[in-house]
Structure formats: structure tokens, C-alpha cells
Amino acid sequence: MALNERAIRQPAESVLATNKVLRNTYALLSMTLLFSAAAAAVSVVMGVGHGAGLISTLVAFALVWFVLPRVANSAAGIPVVFLFTGLLGFGLGPMLSYYLAMPGGSSLIMTALGGTGLVFLGLSGYALTTRKDFSFLGGMLFVGMFVVLLGILAVLVLGFFGIAVPAAQLAISAVLVLLMSGFILFDTSRIIHGGERNYIMATVALYLDIHILFQNLLHLLGAFGSND
Amino acid sequence: MDNWMLILNAVFIVMILVFLYPRLKQVQKNTRKASSQEWLNFAAIMGVVVLFVVFLIMLVRG
Numbered sequence: 001m002a003l004n005e006r007a008i009r010q011p012a013e014s015v016l017a018t019n020k021v022l023r024n025t026y027a028l029l030s031m032t033l034l035f036s037a038a039a040a041a042v043s044v045v046m047g048v049g050h051g052a053g054l055i056s057t058l059v060a061f062a063l064v065w066f067v068l069p070r071v072a073n074s075a076a077g078i079p080v081v082f083l084f085t086g087l088l089g090f091g092l093g094p095m096l097s098y099y100l101a102m103p104g105g106s107s108l109i110m111t112a113l114g115g116t117g118l119v120f121l122g123l124s125g126y127a128l129t130t131r132k133d134f135s136f137l138g139g140m141l142f143v144g145m146f147v148v149l150l151g152i153l154a155v156l157v158l159g160f161f162g163i164a165v166p167a168a169q170l171a172i173s174a175v176l177v178l179l180m181s182g183f184i185l186f187d188t189s190r191i192i193h194g195g196e197r198n199y200i201m202a203t204v205a206l207y208l209d210i211h212i213l214f215q216n217l218l219h220l221l222g223a224f225g226s227n228d
Numbered sequence: 229m230d231n232w233m234l235i236l237n238a239v240f241i242v243m244i245l246v247f248l249y250p251r252l253k254q255v256q257k258n259t260r261k262a263s264s265q266e267w268l269n270f271a272a273i274m275g276v277v278v279l280f281v282v283f284l285i286m287l288v289r290g
Contacts (some may be wrong), residue, residue, distance in 0.1 A: 050233060051230070051232075054237065054240075055236075058236070061240070065247055104288075111287060115280070115284045118280070119280065122276075123273070132269070135259065135260055136259060136260050136262030137259075137270065138255040139255055139256045139259035140259075142251065142252040142255045142256065143252065143256070145248065146248060146249075146252055149241055149244055149245050149248070150245070153238060153241045156234055156237050156238045157238065160231065160234050160235070160238075174281075177277070177281060178274055178277065182270075185270075185273070217281065217284070220285065221288050224289070225285060225288030225289055
């Protein structure tokens with residue numbers, strides 16, 4: 001009898017813990033997305049250049065690599081997440097300014113933003129409602145990410161020798177859109193099935209999925225969107 | 229893009245690769261094998277994403 005009660009209680013406690021992580025993750029994610037958007041707007045208004053944007057992105061990643069693992073289990077992790085997302089948002093400024101200077105650039109950005117939101121809500125909602133386990137995607141997604149990063153490195157090295165490969169950049173963006181869609185399923189599924197119990201780390205993972213998805217969707221729409 | 233930015237970008241990508249590699253090994257070791265039905269389901273979801281992106285491109289082209 002006592003064994004049965006324990007067997008029932010444990011899954012119930014586990015579901016409650018999962019729901020708490022989910023609720024906290026989505027609450028923090030929505031706040032950090034708004035904060036990031038505000039930082040991007042400030043960056044556009046200030047007319048920040050590509051160099052400053054790149055440095056801002058580098059500092060954001062340094063925070064995630066060196067600071068966040070030490071504070072992720074305490075309340076100090078929350079300001080670090082805000083700083084991280086704010087810096088990444090600020091780093092988006094030069095890209096947004098570039099598209100805003102194009103004819104119809106603002107509608108392009110809004111379409112990419114809306115598209116990113118719909119892809120995220122659709123995929124995350126799908127993983128949440130079906131409660132399917134997408135943990136099998138992990139190996140493929142990480143290998144895919146590794147290969148794409150090597151591809152980006154190759155494009156940068158070619159760029160250093162004055163060789164531009166726009167087709168490769170577009171192919172990389174298209175693959176990244178698919179990879180980030182897969183990561184949204186994978187990361188949401190990890191929270192649901194107890195693979196991620198820390199809502200701060202879960203927020204950072206989902207934020208990065210959304211951030212990279214938006215950047216690359218905007219790149220694709222900017223490249224294919226014109227009739228020229 | 230200036231050369232210093234290209235170099236900084238390249239250093240950044242190398243750092244991501246260095247940080248990603250141990251995680252990649254760990255995830256590869258712990259990833260479960262999926263059934264063909266699960267892969268089919270995932271392919272269908274990705275198909276919907278591709279169609280949605282094509283729709284967005286057509287929307288922007290007007």
C-alpha cells in the first residue's frame with residue numbers, strides 16, 4: 001500500500017516540478033525577449049556599427065560560458081540572463097539598421113519577427129500538447145550544428161582572401177532555420193521530460209533558438225524577398 | 229567587412245566549436261535510437277516549416 005502511494009506520489013511530484021520549470025521558463029523567456037527587443041531598438045537608434053555589435057555578441061557568449069554556469073542555480077542567474085539577452089539584442093542592431101535602410105525593410109523585419117514567433121509557438125506548442133519525446137534528435141542536431149559552424153568558418157576564411165560566397169551563406173541560413181526548429185522541439189521536450197530542471201538554463205537554450213532562427217529567417221527573406 | 233572583424237568572427241566560431249565539442253560527445257553518447265515512425269513524424273514537421281518559410285518568402289515578394 002505504502003509502495004503504491006509512493007509510486008503515485010512520485011510521478012505527481014515530477015509533473016508538478018516539470019510544470020513549474022515550464023511556467024518559469026516561459027515567463028522568463030517572454031521578459032527577456034521584450035528586454036532584448038528594447039536593447040535592439042536602442043542599438044538601432046544609436047546607430048551602432050558592426051564592430052560594436054560583434055563585441056556585444058562576444059561578451060554575451062562569454063557570460064554564458066564563464067559566468068552563467070556558476071550562478072545558474074541561484075537568483076544571481078536572472079540578472080545574468082537579462083544581461084546576456086540584452087547584449088545579444090544590442091548586437092542585432094547593426095543588422096536591423098541594414099535592413100531598415102532597404103526599401104520595405106521594416107515590413108521585412110516584421111515578417112521575420114512574426115514568422116519566428118509562429119514557428120516557435122507552433123513547434124513548442126506541438127511538443128507541449130503531444131508530450132512526444134524528441135530526445136532522439138540530440139545527436140543529429142549537435143552534429144548538424146558542428147558542421148554548420150565549420151561551414152561558417154570556411155566562408156569567413158574565404159572572405160579573408162576576398163572571395164565572397166553568397167550562395168553558401170544562404171544555404172547555411174536555410175540549414176540553420178531547420179536546425180533551430182529542431183532545437184525548439186528538442187529543448188521543449190527536454191523540459192517536459194525532466195531533462196532540464198533549471199529554468200534559467202532552459203530559458204537561455206530557447207532564447208538562443210529564437211535569436212538564431214530570427215537572424216537567419218531575416219537573412220533568407222532579405223535575399224529571396226526582393227523581385228530583383 | 230573589415231579584416232579585424234573577419235578574424236574576430238573566426239575566433240568566435242572556433243571558440244563555439246571548442247565549447248560545443250564536449251557537449252556533442254556527451255549528447256551523441258546519450259541519444260536514444262528512434263523508430264522510423266518518429267523520424268517520419270519529425271520529417272513531416274520540418275516539411276511544414278519549409279512550406280511556411282516558402283510562404284513567408286512569397287508574402288514578402290508580394
